Amino acid sequence: MRELKSITKDDLNQEVTFIALLIDVKIKATxxxxxxxxxxxxxxxxxxxVKLWDVAEEDWLQxxxxxxxxxxxxxxxxxxxxKLQLTSRSIRKVDKDSIDMKxxxxxxxWNFDQMQQWLEEFRDRIQTPLIKxxxxxxxxxxxxxxxxxxxxAAKSVHHxxxxxxxxHTLEVLKYCVVVATTKRLSxxxxxxxxxxxFLHDWAKIIEYEPLPSNKISDEGKMLGHIFIGSHHVMNKIELLEGFDREDALVILNGILGHHGALEWGSPVLPKSVEAQILHQADKLSGDVESILSFMQEQEESRETFTDRLWNMGTDYYKGGIS
Known part of the structure; x- marks a missing residue:
């Protein structure tokens, strides 16, 4: 069985067989x-x-x-x-229990054990006991x-x-600490x-269903991760006796404002230097990941530049892709 990434223009006019998840179906008319x-x-x-021809009206694909x-x-x-185009006239379902879903x-x-270690190290940088x-x-x-x-961390755009x-959280933490150190924050x-x-995207564990589904949950559709996250954080803070009111306000504003603009989904704007750093770090992490993954998707193309990346509004030079 072939991996999808291994199918290239060297395979032109040949038949290939592979096992994959079917994540979207669009039925069209000839x-x-x-x-x-x-x-x-x-x-x-x-x-x-993949283009599948001769789809029956009652086909399970619908x-x-x-x-x-x-x-x-x-x-x-x-x-x-x-661009590569795969065409097929037949596919078959495979029992999920017989497949290694990984x-x-x-x-x-990134190495998972290393990520867990980094996460603990960032937590242990916090010196204010109740914030920790x-x-x-x-x-x-x-x-x-x-x-x-x-x-x-997202349905389609990044991570x-x-x-x-x-x-994504680790990337944001790294960027935030670099800026905080450079600007000598207290x-x-x-x-x-x-x-x-740590907490700006925490509620995505509630907003999304786990892979391979990656669907938005009912709570996610109705409330969104920004409200869900700030609500859970506020409730937790209320249980931590003696939590400083100013710390609570600044942290909650950072979570609520991390998209950076009302038209981008934040109910308030960043109102502290910490919140503004968080917004910029979050945007940098998402934008760079989106660009790199898009470039990798198009590395087989002979073009010097990618197609236009919809969420960034431009195309990107592909030189140096590895």
Missing amino acids: KTGGKYADLTVQDASSKQL RAKDEIPVIEVKALVGEYQG KLVPSSK TLVHEMVFQEPYYEKFCIYP NFRHGILQ QRQVDRLIAMA
Whole structure:
């Protein structure tokens, strides 16, 4: 069986067989009135579009979007407008119990044990006891810790892979500490900033369902991770007797304002230097990951630049991709 990433233009006009997750289905009509499907399939190495011809009206594919089934695909490798195109006339479902799902779910390339160690080291930088307790109880205790370490950080734009929240949080923590050190923030400010970085996307363990589903939960759709997170943090702070009111206000504003603008989903703007650093660090982590993953998706293209990346509004030079 082939990994999706291993299928290249060297395979043109050959049939390949692979096992993948079926993550999206779009049924379309041909000019003659028949039906075909654009299937988005994914394994741990890559994501690919497959055109499936001769889709029957009652085909199980019409219900597959909600199931995220595992499928075996036999496809012919072709090329269309300079890009690979896989076409198939038949696919079959595969029993999930017979498959190692880790081979089908994208995962962070960072070492998991190292990430856990870094997370503990950042927690231990906090010197204000109750701020450290807040972070420890929200992140490092169950039922939260396992989800925090495994869940994706987004549905599609950035860090949408296993350990995504963990990697994104670490990136944000690293950026925040660099800026705080460079600008010589006080220890109290550093403690607040580290807490914000830990907790700004914490509620995505509630907003999203675990991979391979990665669907938005009912609570996520109704409330969103910014409200859910600030609500849980506020409740936890109220249980920590003696928690400083100013610390609470600054940390909560950072969580509520981390998207940086009302039109980007934050209900308030960042009102402290710590909150502004958090917003910029969060944006930098998301934007860079989005660009790099998009470049890697298009590394087989002969073009010097990528296609236009919708969330960044431009294309990107591909020189130096490794």
